Amino acid sequence: MKSKTRVTAAVASVCLLLFGLGSATAQTPAPTPAVSIEDLHTLRPAYPVPSGQPKAVEVREVLERLRAYLDKSTPAQLVSRSSGVPVSDLAQIGDDTAFAKGDFLLISYEWGVTYSGMLAAGEATGDTRYKDYVAQRLKLLADAYPYFRERMPPKPDRRATMRSVVRPETLDDAGSMCAAMIKADRAGVAANLRPMIDNYANHVATRQFRLADATLARQGPFPHTLWLDDLYMSVPALAQMGKLTGERRYYDDAVKQILQFSERMFVKDKGLYMHGWVQEMSVHPAFHWARANGWAILAMVELLDVLPEDHPGRAAVIEQLRAHVRGLAACQSGTGLWHQLLDRNDSYLETSASAMYVYAIAHAINRGWIDRLAYKEMVQFGWNAVATRVNALGQVEGTCVGTGMQFEPMFYYYRPTSVFAAHGYGPVLLAGAEMLKLIGS
Numbered sequence: 001m002k003s004k005t006r007v008t009a010a011v012a013s014v015c016l017l018l019f020g021l022g023s024a025t026a027q028t029p030a031p032t033p034a035v036s037i038e039d040l041h042t043l044r045p046a047y048p049v050p051s052g053q054p055k056a057v058e059v060r061e062v063l064e065r066l067r068a069y070l071d072k073s074t075p076a077q078l079v080s081r082s083s084g085v086p087v088s089d090l091a092q093i094g095d096d097t098a099f100a101k102g103d104f105l106l107i108s109y110e111w112g113v114t115y116s117g118m119l120a121a122g123e124a125t126g127d128t129r130y131k132d133y134v135a136q137r138l139k140l141l142a143d144a145y146p147y148f149r150e151r152m153p154p155k156p157d158r159r160a161t162m163r164s165v166v167r168p169e170t171l172d173d174a175g176s177m178c179a180a181m182i183k184a185d186r187a188g189v190a191a192n193l194r195p196m197i198d199n200y201a202n203h204v205a206t207r208q209f210r211l212a213d214a215t216l217a218r219q220g221p222f223p224h225t226l227w228l229d230d231l232y233m234s235v236p237a238l239a240q241m242g243k244l245t246g247e248r249r250y251y252d253d254a255v256k257q258i259l260q261f262s263e264r265m266f267v268k269d270k271g272l273y274m275h276g277w278v279q280e281m282s283v284h285p286a287f288h289w290a291r292a293n294g295w296a297i298l299a300m301v302e303l304l305d306v307l308p309e310d311h312p313g314r315a316a317v318i319e320q321l322r323a324h325v326r327g328l329a330a331c332q333s334g335t336g337l338w339h340q341l342l343d344r345n346d347s348y349l350e351t352s353a354s355a356m357y358v359y360a361i362a363h364a365i366n367r368g369w370i371d372r373l374a375y376k377e378m379v380q381f382g383w384n385a386v387a388t389r390v391n392a393l394g395q396v397e398g399t400c401v402g403t404g405m406q407f408e409p410m411f412y413y414y415r416p417t418s419v420f421a422a423h424g425y426g427p428v429l430l431a432g433a434e435m436l437k438l439i440g441s
Contacts, residue, residue: 048334048335048336049381049385049388051380051384052380053380053439054380054435054439056436059432059435059436059439060125060436062390062432063125063432063433065390065392065393066390066396066425066428067118067121067394069394069395070104070114070118070133073103074102074104075100075102076106076137077100077140078090078093078097078099078100078140078144079097079098079099079100080096080098081096081098090143090147091147093147093151095151098161099161103420104422104425105422106137106140107162107164107165107177108164108177108422109232109233110423111177111426112176112177112178112179112426113425113426113427114422114425114426114429115134115137115138115177115181115184115426116179116180116183116426116430117429117433118130118133118429119183119187119189120434121432121433124432124433124437125433132189134184134189134190135184135189135190138189138190139190139191141162141165142190142193142195142196143192144162145166145196148162148165148166152166154167155167164177165177165196165199166199168199168200168203169203171203171216171230171233172229172233173200173203174200174203174208174233174237175200175204175233175234175235175237176232176233176236176237177196177200178196178201178237178240179236179237179302181196181197181200182197182241182243183240185197185244186244197241197244200237201241204216204234205241205253208234211226211279213260214253214260215256215261215264216230216234216257217230222278222281223278223279224279224280225276225278225279225405226264226278227275227276227405228261228265228275228289228292228293228296229295230295231257231258231295231299231300232298234257235257236298238250238257239251239302239303239305240302248311251311252313254307255303255307255313255314255317258303258313258317258320259320261296262320265277266320266324267288270288270327271323271330272286272293272327272328272331272343273292273293273324274286274287274288275289276406285407287412288342289340289341289403290340290342290350291352291353291356291400291403291423293324293353293357294352294353295356297325297328297357297360297361298356298359298360298427300317300321300324300360301321301360301363301369304317304318304321304369321369321370322369322370325361325375328342328357328361329361331343332382333345333349335349335385336381336386337349337351337354337382337385337398338350338353338357340400340413340415341412344409344413348417349398350398350399350417351389351398351417351428352396352421352427352428353400354382354385355386355427355430355431356431358379358382358386358431358434359430359431361378361379361382362379362434362435362438363434365379365438366434366437376438379435380439383431383432383435387432389424389428390428395419396419396424398417398424399417399419399421399424400423401415401417401418401421402423403415
C-alpha cells in the first residue's frame with residue numbers, strides 16, 4: 001500500500017511540473033519580453049528576401065553579371081562543324097558550317113527575348129556593351145543569311161544551320177526573333193536586317209495555321225489547338241511590323257489575337273489564363289502555367305507600346321491587361337516569386353515567369369496603364385526575389401525547361417529547372433532594365 005502511495009505521489013509531481021501547476025510554477029520567473037507589448041507592432045518582419053526599393057547600383061550589378069556571362073557563353077562566330085575552324089570567308093559557307101558552340105543558341109524564340117532585354121538594358125543603363133552584344137550577333141546573322149538562303153533546299157533538315165530563319169515553319173521560329181530584329185533596326189544597332197524581318201513576318205501574317213475566325217493556332221498536340229505561348233510568338237512581331245511599316249492591318253491582327261485568345265482562355269474569376277484550349281473539346285481543363293501567363297502579359301505590354309492611341313481596340317487591350325495584373329498580383333507568394341502553377345502553392349517557385357511579371361507590371365506602371373500605388377511595392381518585392389536567382393556566374397537559376405502543353409497537373413509539377421533553360425535570361429534583363437526606370441535611375 002505504501003509503495004502504491006509513493007508511485008501515485010511521484011506521478012502527481014511529474015504532472016504538476018509538466019502542466020505548470022502547484023508550487024513549481026511559482027518558483028519559476030516568467031521570461032522578460034525582448035520589447036514591451038506596446039512596441040510589438042514595430043518589430044521588423046523576417047522577409048525571406050530583401051524588401052523595399054532596390055538600389056540602382058545593385059540592379060546594375062545584376063544586369064552586368066548577366067551580360068558578362070552571356071557575352072562569354074554565346075560566341076558570335078561561324079565555324080566548320082567537323083573541324084571547329086572559324087569560317088572567315090562567308091562565300092565558303094556550306095553544309096558543314098555551323099555556329100560556334102556555346103551555352104545557348106543565337107537563333108531561338110528565347111534569344112529573341114534576350115536580344116530585346118539587352119536593348120532595354122542598354123537604354124536603361126547607358127552602357128553601350130548591351131547594344132553591342134545585340135549588334136554583333138544580329139550582324140553575323142544578317143551577313144550570313146543570303147549565303148544560307150541560297151543553299152537551303154525547300155525542305156531542309158530541321159537541324160540545318162539558320163533553317164528557322166530561312167524556312168520558318170512555326171510561330172516559335174518566327175515571331176520573337178522578328179520582333180527583336182525590328183527593335184534593333186529601329187534602334188540603329190544592326191544593319192541589313194530587313195530581308196530576315198520580312199521573311200519572318202510573312203510566316204506570322206500569312207502562312208501560320210489559323211482557325212476560321214483567323215485566330216492563330218497549332219495542329220498539335222491536338223488539331224485546332226490554341227497555345228497561350230503563341231500570343232508572344234505572334235503579337236509583338238505583328239505590332240512591331242505595324243510600327244515599322246505604318247500598315248494598320250498589322251495592328252488590327254495583333255489586337256484581334258489578344259482579344260480572341262482572351263475570350264477563349266482567360267478565366268475571369270481567377271484573373272488568369274489557361275495554358276491550352278482545343279476547339280473540339282467540350283470541357284477545357286484550366287492549368288494556369290506560369291510562363292504561359294508570362295508570354296500573355298508580355299504580348300499585351302509590347303502591343304500597347306506601339307499601338308496608336310486612336311486604335312479602336314486599345315481600350316479593350318488595356319482593360320484585359322489590368323484584369324490580368326489583378327489576377328497575377330493575387331498569386332504572388334510570400335517569397336516574392338510566383339509558382340509554376342500559379343494557383344497551386346505546392347508547385348515550385350519559377351524564375352522566368354516571375355521576371356516576366358516584374359517587367360510587365362513595372363512597365364505598365366511606368367507607362368501609366370495601371371495604378372502605381374497599388375503595385376509598386378509588390379513589383380519591387382518581386383524584383384528583389386528574382387535578383388536572388390542570378391548566381392555569382394551570372395546564370396539564372398530556377399527556370400523551368402521548355403514545356404509542351406498537357407491537360408494533367410503532374411506534367412507541370414515535375415518539369416525540371418536548369419541554368420541552361422534559355423527562357424530565364426531575357427526576362428531578367430527586361431525586368432532589371434524596367435526597375436531602373438521605376439526607381440528613377
